[in-house]
Structures are given as structure tokens and as C-alpha cells.
Amino acid sequence: MHVPSISMCPNCKSPRLPHRVCSVCGYYKGRQVIQIKKKEEKEKK
Numbered sequence: 001m002h003v004p005s006i007s008m009c010p011n012c013k014s015p016r017l018p019h020r021v022c023s024v025c026g027y028y029k030g031r032q033v034i035q036i037k038k039k040e041e042k043e044k045k
């Protein structure tokens, strides 16, 4: 029985792949490594 290894993000408590940057908050190993847009910014045309 294969159990997918899922780690929990210590920052936002969301399930994420281990050894991967959390795609929800952008944290990895207790530090933010990527910027996550909280909301989609409206672009003016």
C-alpha cells in the first residue's frame, strides 16, 4: 500500500510535499523563499 508522503506546512498548516516550497504561503524550512500573491491584483488597461 503506497502512502503518499505529505508534510504539513508549519507556517500555514497546509499539506504540502516534503522538501518542497509550500505553494500556499511560500515558506520552506521556516523561511519565506517565494512570494505568494494573496489576491489577484487588478491590472489597469
Ligand SMILES: [Zn+2]
Pocket: 009, 010, 011, 012, 013, 014, 022, 023, 024, 025, 026, 027
Ligand atoms: Zn504554507
